[in-house]
Amino acid sequence: MSERLLRLAQHLVPDKAFGSKASDEFIEVSAPASTAASIYEKIRNSLEYQEEHLLRRNAILRILKRYVGTHASLESTAGNLLRELVWAKYLPNKVVPTSFVHQIAPILAKYEVLLKSAEVDKEQADVLFHVVLDILATEIEYLLQPPNADEALASFMYEEMKVRTEWDPTLAISAEDKDLRFYVAVHRSLLKSTPATLRFRLFTLYYPTWREATATDPLVAEIAANLPAVVSAIEGQITHPLTERLTRLLRRRAGIFRVLGDVLKGAKEDVHEDPAELDSAVTEALSVRTKDFKVRLRRTTVRAIIFLIITKMFLAMLLEVPYDAIFFQGKAPLYPLFVNILFHPIFLAIISLTIKIPEKQNTEDYKNAIRALSVGADHPVLHVRVKRIVRGKWQIFFDAIYALLFAGVYGAIAWVLHLAQFHALSIGLFLFFISLVTFFGIRIRTSANDVIASDSRSGFFGTIFDILLLPIVRAGSWLSEKVSKINVFIYFFDFIIEAPLKVAIQFIEGWLAYIREKREQI
Numbered sequence: 001m002s003e004r005l006l007r008l009a010q011h012l013v014p015d016k017a018f019g020s021k022a023s024d025e026f027i028e029v030s031a032p033a034s035t036a037a038s039i040y041e042k043i044r045n046s047l048e049y050q051e052e053h054l055l056r057r058n059a060i061l062r063i064l065k066r067y068v069g070t071h072a073s074l075e076s077t078a079g080n081l082l083r084e085l086v087w088a089k090y091l092p093n094k095v096v097p098t099s100f101v102h103q104i105a106p107i108l109a110k111y112e113v114l115l116k117s118a119e120v121d122k123e124q125a126d127v128l129f130h131v132v133l134d135i136l137a138t139e140i141e142y143l144l145q146p147p148n149a150d151e152a153l154a155s156f157m158y159e160e161m162k163v164r165t166e167w168d169p170t171l172a173i174s175a176e177d178k179d180l181r182f183y184v185a186v187h188r189s190l191l192k193s194t195p196a197t198l199r200f201r202l203f204t205l206y207y208p209t210w211r212e213a214t215a216t217d218p219l220v221a222e223i224a225a226n227l228p229a230v231v232s233a234i235e236g237q238i239t240h241p242l243t244e245r246l247t248r249l250l251r252r253r254a255g256i257f258r259v260l261g262d263v264l265k266g267a268k269e270d271v272h273e274d275p276a277e278l279d280s281a282v283t284e285a286l287s288v289r290t291k292d293f294k295v296r297l298r299r300t301t302v303r304a305i306i307f308l309i310i311t312k313m314f315l316a317m318l319l320e321v322p323y324d325a326i327f328f329q330g331k332a333p334l335y336p337l338f339v340n341i342l343f344h345p346i347f348l349a350i351i352s353l354t355i356k357i358p359e360k361q362n363t364e365d366y367k368n369a370i371r372a373l374s375v376g377a378d379h380p381v382l383h384v385r386v387k388r389i390v391r392g393k394w395q396i397f398f399d400a401i402y403a404l405l406f407a408g409v410y411g412a413i414a415w416v417l418h419l420a421q422f423h424a425l426s427i428g429l430f431l432f433f434i435s436l437v438t439f440f441g442i443r444i445r446t447s448a449n450d451v452i453a454s455d456s457r458s459g460f461f462g463t464i465f466d467i468l469l470l471p472i473v474r475a476g477s478w479l480s481e482k483v484s485k486i487n488v489f490i491y492f493f494d495f496i497i498e499a500p501l502k503v504a505i506q507f508i509e510g511w512l513a514y515i516r517e518k519r520e521q522i
């Protein structure tokens with residue numbers, strides 16, 4: 001067994017979220033309040049595509065946004081934050097010690113210094129404010145649930161894959177920059193870290209003593225004085241093109257390390273000493289991961305379909321029906337309206353639910369790769385080569401062909417819809433949603449890379465289909481980034497419904513506590 005693997009096995013112990021004493025008091029909420037808050041969270045989360053492991057962190061961010069800038073004390077904000085998380089069942093009831101309030105309040109105090117500094121730079125205030133809140137939300141999330149096992153596994157993958165990665169010698173990049181790119185790519189591929197969580201990881205990488213700092217420490221004042229430069233450095237690491245390429249290369253290998261982690265957590269200590277026992281443990285762990293992937297795939301697809309249907313019906317009532325009434329006096333055919341509502345959810349279901357996993361070959365790949373890791377050997381599945389991308393003399397010609405392909409694909413779809421008596425608005429909405437749906441469908445399909453080790457090859461017809469689909473996917477990628485910033489439904493939930501709902505839940509909690517007190521007096 002390799003020395004690194006021995007160290008990993010020692011650190012893969014269950015994370016203890018809440019250390020408590022017998023004398024501690026715990027945050028307790030009523031069942032009606034918790035039910036109302038958790039139902040709200042489920043409805044809201046169905047309207048936004050998010051990885052499940054990010055839901056609590058994103059809830060912390062939303063709650064903080066409501067309290068930042070108010071006159072509430074830091075202890076009050078910390079207490080309300082914890083209570084709301086328990087309401088929504090992101091934290092267990094009667095388990096979180098009230099002493100956590102006194103751990104979160106000092107964290108809020110030091111970030112308050114950074115938030116005030118963000119307001120000084122008028123040009124970048126919004127960006128700086130957003131980044132600081134992201135880092136704050138992640139630090140609180142990691143206080144509530146320390147990711148010790150995840151960090152140990154990420155460190156192991158970083159060390160193992162770094163020596164198995166071959167860099168193109170013509171790439172002009174320093175050893176330090178390679179390490180940083182690799183660090184970010186490992187966390188993105190293995191732990192599925194988003195830009196928000198990566199901001200915190202890089203921030204604490206640059207400032208290792210930050211988590212122990214208090215609001216009055218010189219370090220906090222130093223960072224506040226140089227906040228724009230700090231944020232710029234962090235964002236540069238996250239958005240670097242080479243980081244994205246490395247993430248794609250490492251994604252299939254990340255599944256191997258997850259399964260290895262499962263094996264070390266669930267098996268007895270000497271599993272690595274018997275190859276047959278190790279193979280059996282890997283097969284079982286991979287089977288569990290694959291089944292879990294299929295369940296998550298169906299759940300993600302259903303949530304996306306619900307969101308699509310709600311959005312399409314809303315736009316149909318808001319735009320298409322009035323458009324038909326004004327320009328066609330209600331005489332336009334109805335089937336384009338129904339096609340626009342129903343086609344895209346069905347298309348998304350077809351793309352997402354037709355994923356095939358070559359389980360037999362995949363199991364062999366996982367067993368061979370993990371055997372290699374267990375003895376510190378190399379294996380083709382684990383080998384990565386980072387090539388330099390050179391724009392050749394044909395690049396302009398290829399760009400022109402791609403532009404023609406883009407126009408041809410969208411033009412052909414629009415022409416077919418026009419022949420089917422779709423009017424201009426219906427055609428526009430169809431093209432808009434087919435772009436988004438195709439992009440999300442392909443993104444869901446590529447999530448299979450989390451459990452498939454080897455690259456799959458498309459046949460002749462598959463390659464042709466991929467070429468024709470590429471313009472739609474690229475357009476959908478661009479649109480998804482823009483649309484996520486103007487999600488009317490999320491804005492409505494976050495700013496119109498959430499705050500009054502939480503006030504109503506507080507009222508219910510207070511009333512129930514009042515009734516209990518009166519009952520006890522009898």
